Amino acid sequence: MPVQSTNPEYDAHLPEWQMMDDALEGxxxxxxxxxxxxxxxxxxxAEKLDPTGNAYLYLNYRDxxxxxxxxxxxxRSMMGLVSRLIPEINLPAGLKDMEDNATADGFDLKQLFLRMVRQTISHGRTPLVVNVDDSGSPYFSTYAARNAINWDTADQGGRQxxxxxxFxxxxxKEGDRYSHDCVTVYREFYMLGDVCYTAVRGDGGDLLEEERPLGTVGNNNQLIRGLEYIPIIYCGSTDNSPGVDEVPLLTMARAAVKSYQLSADYFTALHQTSHPQPWVAGLDEKVELSVTGPSAAWDLGPSGSCGYLEFQGAGITAVRAAMEDQKNAALEAGAKVMDASGTESGEARKTRQNDQHATLHSIVITVxxxxxxxxxxxxxxxxYNPDDVTFTVKPEFIIPEVDAQVLAELQKAVAAGGISWDxxxxxxxxxxxxxxxxxxxxTLVSDEADSGRGLNLDNIDAVEKTAGRRQPAPGADDTP
Incomplete structure (x- = not known):
């Protein structure tokens, strides 16, 4: 089979990824x-009768x-929530540079995290490739879901x-620095024996970069170390297995497309109700009518008659209701933080936000x-020791609010020695x-008491003001 061969899962999900590309482009x-x-x-x-002359009918309908x-x-709303998260990163001394220079184009790990989250939200899949440059320094590359065309798994030492x-x-293309024309190539990673190899091929399968063990660097093709596995992770919306996960925003994209289709009928109907079609009948052969409008007068002759064919628009309300249904379907998908209407209750809004946060939670964890x-x-x-590496992100999207009643009870507990100052x-x-x-x-309460660090009622006001989070007591006047 040729290098362009695709995985069956890829073929099944490619239309979804293409729809998401178009939906995001606008x-x-x-x-x-x-x-x-x-x-x-x-x-x-109509176009069968006159393809050129009647093409305007569809163009007007579409426009x-x-x-x-x-x-x-x-x-954008979801990424706004994610951008507030701060990764906790620990790396061995020899890999510290990766924290600020992690990607093939020179961006840091935080930017890599945001890129992968965005791609996973929009397409449900982000392939992440670990490679080394000519100096032997590791870096990451990511690919769009539609460009990860083929993959396969097999038993390797008892594991799949x-x-x-x-990819x-x-x-x-070389030769013209102003041109943006490109050629398509295929980069492959594969296991040959117990070592991971890589190569680059053209459309015809011809080798553009020779087959070599992954990690070969420098002009003398020095191998820093052969890998017994392919260093690629297929990050998904629910897990990081090579299989394709669901696209979180697909339901919303489908609802947006359906609303677009309904809007064509809706706005065409509104246009037709505003512009009735005139008709004439019984004219003599000598009578010619070529002008219409408020400044024109028709001479219909002795036997002519005229009128208007008015579009009644009985279905406009139904189409409009269908468009509202699509909007509600998009909102119920839990993928957008916005008010459906001015009468939406706080609980309904919280339900949608919690659904969105649940989706974001799983994506942040997998990325x-x-x-x-x-x-x-x-x-x-x-x-280096892999156990010295950590990259964790706490998916906390809601800014907690201090409850005045809870704070008051905690204040009493501190004064009574029931809870700690901490x-x-x-x-x-x-x-x-x-x-x-x-x-x-x-133990904390006991230690604070022994060291004299416990709170007392005289300094609680100062502490609250210092924290900048002072809440008014229930029923208190909160005017400045």
Whole structure:
């Protein structure tokens, strides 16, 4: 089979990824692709009679349609939440440079994390490749889901491990620095015996870069170390196995496309109700009518008659209701933080936000795990201890609020010696109580009492003001 061969899962999910690409690009991509707005049968028949002269019918129909950018706006909202998260990174001394220079184009690990989250939200899949440059320093490369065309797993020492991965790449043609024309090549990683090999091939399968063990560097093809596995992680929306995961925003994209289709009928109907079609009958052969409008008068002759064919628009309300249904379907997918209407209750909004946060939670966890695994591959490859590597992200998207009643009860408990100053302070500054056992809390209370560091009622006001999180007591006047 040729190098362009694709995995069956790839073929099954490629239309979804293409739809997501178009949905994110926006109205230009959607409106210029006729598959998203099929021609009505009347326009099809009209173009059979005169393809050129009647083409305007569909163009006008298409141009009146309106595509809602729910998917793009939702992705921006979700990334706004994720951008607040701060990764906790620990690397061996020899890999510290990767924290600030981790990707093939020179960006840091935080940027890599955000890129992977964005791609996983929008397409449900982000292949992450660990490689080394000519100096032997490790780095990461990522690929779009649609360019990871083939992969395979097989039994490797009793485990199902990756044995093949093929990626499509685009290289700029040489000879014209102003041109943006590219040629397509295919980079493959595969197991040959117990060592991972790599090569680059052209469309015809011809070798553009010779087959060599992954990790061969320098002009003398020195091998820093052969790998017994393929250092690629297929980061997904639910797990990091090579199989294709679901696309989190796909439901919203489908609803947006359906709303776009309905809007073509809706706005065409509105247009037709505003512009009734005049008709004439019984004219003499000598009578010619070539001008219409408020400034024109017709002489119909002795037997002529005229009138208007008015579009009643009985179905406009139904179409509008269907468009609202699609908007509600998109919101119920839990992928956008926005008010459906001014009357939406706080509980309904919280339900949608919690659904969104659950989706983001799983994606943040899988992306962080994928990057950590990649860093461990890099550490093992370059001779460092993989156990010294950590890359973790706490997926906390809601800013906790300090409850005034809870704070008041904690204040009483501190004064009575029932809880520690540390517990009070953590709730005051974070809105959350620390998770620890009763014995640990009792030890803290005892230690603070022995050292004289416990709170008293005289300095609690000062502490609250210092924290900047002072909450008014129930029923108190909170005016400045």
């Amino acid at each position: 109205e230009c991509a959607i409106s210029h692709n006729p598959k998203y707005l099929p021609k009505p049968s009347g326009m099809v028949e 009146r349609a309106q595509y809602e950018h729910w998917v793009r706006d939702s992705l 491990d990756l044995v093949l991965a093929v 499509r790449e685009f290289r700029k 962080a795990a994928a990057i950590e695994q990649g860093l461990r591959y890099a550490a093992e490859w370059t001779g 517990t009070y302070w953590q709730y005051l500054t974070t809105g959350k109580l620390p998770e620890r056992a009763y014995d640990e809390e009792a």
